[in-house]
Amino acid sequence: MKSRIKLLLAALSLLIAGTAHAAIEVFACSPEWGALTGEIAGNRAAVFVATTALQDIHRIQARPSLIARARTAALVVCTGADLEVGWMSMVQSQSGNDRIQLGKPGFLEVANFVPRIDIAGSVDRALGDVHPLGNPHIQFGPRQIQLAAEELTRRLVRIDPAGEGEYRARLADFTSRWSAATQRWLQLGAPLKGVTVIQHHKNFSYLFDFLGMRQVGSLEPKPGVEPTSAHLSELAEQQKIEPARLIVRASYQSPSASDWLAQRIKVPAIMLPATVGGSEGAKDLFSLYDDCIRRLLAAASG
Amino acid sequence: MRHPFMAAALAAAWAATGPAAAQTAELDQIRKDIQELRNSYESRIKALEDKLKDAEAAARTAQEAAARAETSATEAQSAAARGEAPTAPGGMTQQSSKSAFNPAISLILNGTWGRFGDDPSTRITGFAPSGGEVIPGRGGSLGESELFLSANIDPYFRGALLAALTPENTVEVEEAFFETLALGQGFTAKGGRFFSGVGYFNQVHPHAWDFADPSLVQNAFLGRNYGDDGAQLRWVAPLPVLVQFGVELGKGREFPGAGEVERNRNGAESQVFFANVGGDIGVSSAYQVGASHLRQRTATDGSAFLDYDDITGTSNLFQGRQRIDGLNFVYKWSPDGNPKYRNFKFVTEWFQRRYDGDFTFDTTGVAATDAMNAKQSGWYAQAIYQFMPYWRVGGRYDRLSHGNVGLNTNAANLTPPDFDPTRYSVMLDWNPSEYSRIRLQYNRDRSRQDLASGETITDNQLFLQYIFSLGAHGAHRF
Structure with missing residues (x-):
């Protein structure tokens, strides 16, 4: 009997010890931030990823599961720049979690800490779903990812000071691997320099800028507005003046518009993973870039 | 009078063209140096340009951040309330205007x-x-x-x-x-x-x-x-x-x-x-x-x-x-x-x-x-x-x-x-x-x-x- 009680006590103390050392809960708005948190925090964080690469992050709803996960999160990592404007504020206000409210270290909007492109000079809804704070698809800027990693590390250290050493060591390791990979991508992507491309939505502008590719149009007549036949015909006409060599869509976008235009103007149309998990190859941030560049190279040389 | 002058001129010409092989090598070296210099400058200029771009974007970011009541203003405000420095990129202080709130x-x-x-x-x-x-x-x-x-x-x-x-x-x-x-x-x-x-x-x-x-x-x-x-x-x-x-x-x-x-x-x-x-x-x-x-x-x-x-x-x-x-x-x-x-x-x-x-x-x-x-x-x-x-x-x-x-x-x-x-x-x-x-x-x-x-x-x-x-x-x- 006594031994049983002892055993029970031991089990209980183990349980308590287990919860005391439990990983901090991180709510990542999208897979790239989940992957980045994994790079920096390793096993110190239990990451919940709210969306997938097959979902249009502009159109997510404040589902009950998101509110539940946000309730227990110590850190929320989102893109910001209004990308999650349709749902994140609702998740925050419903969660009852003071740690992840605006202005707290537990709410990180990465875009606030990185340079952004396509910042609209004038905004009006007649121009479509423009982002007044710039293009929010920053996961395809290597420099943006590096800056994000640094800010994420600062936040993790503030939230979980006990892990500072590990976070800093992991950041240093990530930084060296990332800068080496960045060099490699520049070399790998060298043949893509100057290649003209039409993309569905401006998902890959940062990547095209990085590789020196030239965007000559979008399938969407206006940001966030689905392609129309009139606009696609215009793009086909434009091909005579400024020919595009590639048409690119993201993993969550319907192929119908890009396939239609591809047939019409006789250039390859390809799908690129919108983020980590968008293709077989894109398993983490590194392979996301590898996969995208490989797909672009294959299409451009073909 | 003419001949010695000619001779001198010829001598000078010879002196100039004499070590032609050595000079070509030198010129190549100079060209290479210039090219290297150009390359390194180009990359440095590129780096500086990138830096400038980043700084400009960061400045823009800071400006917008200030113009946006919902994020940075509150962020800065609450940070200030907790006695912390604002978290703007580059530690830039954020401007504010009445309409921002x-x-x-x-x-x-x-x-x-x-x-x-x-x-x-x-x-x-x-x-x-x-x-x-x-x-x-x-x-x-x-x-x-x-x-x-x-x-x-x-x-x-x-x-x-x-x-x-x-x-x-x-x-x-x-x-x-x-x-x-x-x-x-x-x-x-x-x-x-x-x-x-x-x-x-x-x-x-x-x-x-x-x-x-x-x-x-x-x-x-x-x-x-x-x-x-x-x-x-x-x-x-x-x-x-x-x-x-x-x-x-x-x-x-x-x-x-x-x-x-x-x-x-x-x-x-x-x-x-x-x-x-x-x-x-x-x-x-x-x-x-x-x-x-x-x-x-x-x-x-x-x-x-x-x-x-x-x-x-x-x-x-x-x-x-x-x-x-x-x-x-x-x-x-x-x-x-x-x-x-x-x-x-x-x-x-x-x-x-x-x-x-x-x-x-x-x-x-x-x-x-x-x-x-x-x-x-x-x-x-x-x-x-x-x-x-x-x-x-x-x-x-x-x-x-x-x-x-x-x-x-x-x-x-x-x-x-x-x-x-x-x-x-x-x-x-x-x-x-x-x-x-x-x-x-x-x-x-x-x-x-x-x-x-x-x-x-x-x-x-x-x-x-x-x-x-x-x-x-x-x-x-x-």
Whole structure:
């Protein structure tokens, strides 16, 4: 009997010890931030990823599961720049979690800490779903990812000071691997320099800028507005003046518009993973870039 | 004279061309050096340019950040409140301007063109009117224009106002509340006037409705959006699925609490309890189940029970307790959880309303008072399917059950009709963007009886509706 009680006590103390050392809960708005948190925090964080690469992050709803996960999160990592404007504020206000409210270290909007492109000079809804704070698809800027990693590390250290050493060591390791990979991508992507491309939505502008590719149009007549036949015909006409060599869509976008235009103007149309998990190859941030560049190279040389 | 000069010139020329091989190598070296220098400068210039670009972008970022009240201003403010440096890139201090703190403003414009076979103001037969019914008018009619303002007040509170500008040129305060941001542990408190957590659709703002009119049961029991002046406390359990409890205390400002009589009492006469459970089913589906209970006591002077059957034309009074129990279920599906191209939504709600108290028939005439015990219920189910981008189609079925209305001796004065109202609705809407919606709806309404003959009226109703949202992009509830 006594031994049983002892055993029970031991089990209980183990349980308590287990919860005391439990990983901090991180709510990542999208897979790239989940992957980045994994790079920096390793096993110190239990990451919940709210969306997938097959979902249009502009159109997510404040589902009950998101509110539940946000309730227990110590850190929320989102893109910001209004990308999650349709749902994140609702998740925050419903969660009852003071740690992840605006202005707290537990709410990180990465875009606030990185340079952004396509910042609209004038905004009006007649121009479509423009982002007044710039293009929010920053996961395809290597420099943006590096800056994000640094800010994420600062936040993790503030939230979980006990892990500072590990976070800093992991950041240093990530930084060296990332800068080496960045060099490699520049070399790998060298043949893509100057290649003209039409993309569905401006998902890959940062990547095209990085590789020196030239965007000559979008399938969407206006940001966030689905392609129309009139606009696609215009793009086909434009091909005579400024020919595009590639048409690119993201993993969550319907192929119908890009396939239609591809047939019409006789250039390859390809799908690129919108983020980590968008293709077989894109398993983490590194392979996301590898996969995208490989797909672009294959299409451009073909 | 000439020759020595020539010789010197030749010598000089020889001297110049003599070590030609050595010189070529040197020149190559110089060229190489220049090239290297150029390369290194180019890369350094490129690096400097990149730096400049980054700095410019960072400056721009800082500027915008300052111009945006919702993020950086609050961030900086709350950081300052905690005695920390602002977290702007490069440690830049953030500028501020008065307009940066303006609340988010959105304005809803809506209007309806309606065609009714029967007079739309005839009430649902056999159910005490909730007083807050929404019935679009005949012909062209402007709906209520909603003006919504919201902002964080400080790091601890958020505030919001929803004002309705009615077509009758009045302004109604629909919601005006504060909500806590910093309670933590899953708790959120709300105070002021707000839409109650009873049921599911009750909290959905009219511009986000899937049909031009509310369900019959919502109209009959709660009115458009039942709200109260009071306080709400919600708690979310720390679980991977949503488990939420809420309680509200209010003064019972609106029907069913107050009816036509203005309440003049201390204390909380109205209480609401609600619970929601919700989660995901795989990656494509999400659900939420809810239960709620609303209980109220009428004011001591009773609650006007105007013209219960719409026939006798008498003024009646009810005094006692009213309870409304509700159950609701919401299910949403989209392929891979991406609602962009196709999505499906199913909602069903059931309510039961009970009265226990005294009923006075014809307050101005015979004034016969006796006990009243009534139990009535109603439900609806609706399904909405977006079959391609911008286009949604939907159907809804409504049914009310007249249940038991025990009037005791007053049964001699008033006979509750033996009739269950029903209605079928179908709608098609076109949403060219997130900010605009144009809807066509058809109702086959059998919710009313002809007062003289007692026969059910089958009313074919047609609506053409527009809803436009201007300004800030609001976040919607599930």
